[in-house]
Amino acid sequence: MRDFQVVENEIHVPINSDQDIVAARQKGRSLAAALGFSSGDATLIATAISELARNIVTYAKTGEIQITVINGSARQGIQLVAHDEGPGIPDIPQALRDGFSTSGSLGLGLPGVMRLVDEFEIVSAESSGTTVTAKKWKP
Amino acid sequence: MEVPILKQGDFLIATIQAALTDADLLHLRTALVQQVVRCRSRGVIVDVTSLDVMDSFASRTLREVAQMIRLRGAETVIVGIQPEVAFAMVQLGLKLEDVATALDLEEGLAHLSQRSRSSA
């Protein structure tokens, strides 16, 4: 018998240091597990959070990650919003076209993150920073 | 968080616990290289069984560890990558190229023993 508990709907994690990266992904994993995501999917979500948080620390120094429960027409999911007020990404198409490997030094690794999630959206400008929104649905 | 490094004969075994920050990883990298030199080890096993997420930084740092240790004449094997973590890694494009991998500690030691035997 599954245990239907009432789950915290939204988690905010400020990202200022590498410790926050760990905190954010652990919270993401817990929420995913509580929602009934498979362990494999929870790992994908935690990994995506880790990469997004890492980008914030590396390029903007400070920002936040919001992890929210979302409801679709017949399924639930998790939404990740990574936001920073950093310098913005000058060439978004280029950043998304980085080829198949993200050996770290190849920039933001956004194409990799895209493969971890179901929906992905990015808005970035020099004046307003960067906001990445990613969603993963429970199949 | 300090990662324990054990000496087993010619080899060093570092067992990583789950929540490792970037700073912890860099510290481990330094510690391993220092120990390899001090103990004149022929091989290093990094056991990541408890690591629940391997991201680009962890992957890069482990590759750096392997490179630095190779410069000291020793071989590194990463063992214990969980199936789900491996899956996430390849999705992200992290392949740990140039680094030997094995299923677990036992396999890792077997791999290192073989290598030292053939190069002896």
Added chain:
Amino acid sequence: MTRIDTSPDSAQVQDEYIGTAENTRPASVLLRELVAHLRDNRTQLREEWARRITEAKLLTAMTKDEIFAEATSVYDNYVEALETGTFEALQAYARNLSERIIPRGVETHEVVGIVLLLRDVLARSLFAKYQTDFTKLNRILDAYEPAANRIANTVAVGFVQERERIIREQQEAIRELSTPVLQVRERLLILPIIGVIDPHRARQLTEQLLRGIRTNRAKVVVIDITGVAAMDATVANHLVQTVEASRLLGATVIVTGLSPEIAQTIVNIGVDLGKMNTVGDLQGGIEQAERLLGYKVVQFAEGS
């Protein structure tokens, strides 16, 4: 005027003032009165409802006692949702209930039917009680209807979601059963892939294989795709990723049965086939696997 708020997750029922300037009473006060009425008349309203359920030939898969027991829980949860204006507990209960009754063969129209019947039974009892005060009746209904509709919606949606979840789980189980990872020798796994692979199935195969490598401590895996007619770039990618992920677990992968078309697809996605271990057919692949495994044994014998 009825407002139907059907979104399952919005906030509590708003506290609204209904009525003319002289006769304003907040809806929450009316709701409290309504809830009190429903509690006071709990026994007979529940019985009335159970009776109408049987009359309408709903929940035929359950016995009368079972119906009454569930009716009691639903009734109490219903009234509580009306009272508190929050629906999370009701949602959780609805899914719990659904999980119990779906295996019994209860269908969606029955669940929707019984909830609507309850709504009607309660509405009628309100008519009966307030029939002498038409204005008050109207106000009470103004308070009752949006909440009642919300409840009906919550329960129905909860049931449907649970049903869909169960169907998906069953489909997943069927898919798993039909893609075996075989251990033929110690440390050697074979994964024969047959038929059409969509990205979802490809992912499932990969996960199963990786788990299998760990469980069986496999050092070599032979993936046979002789039975795969065609592969698009996405699935070809999955295959490549499977090979890479297997290596991370310390296993070598040999791909057999690669048709010229699939080989081309793999080259087209930018993978160097030369780096991939491929053999023409399954038999050849197994032989090579054994050599890979046996080779190590020979090494030891020579060294000792």
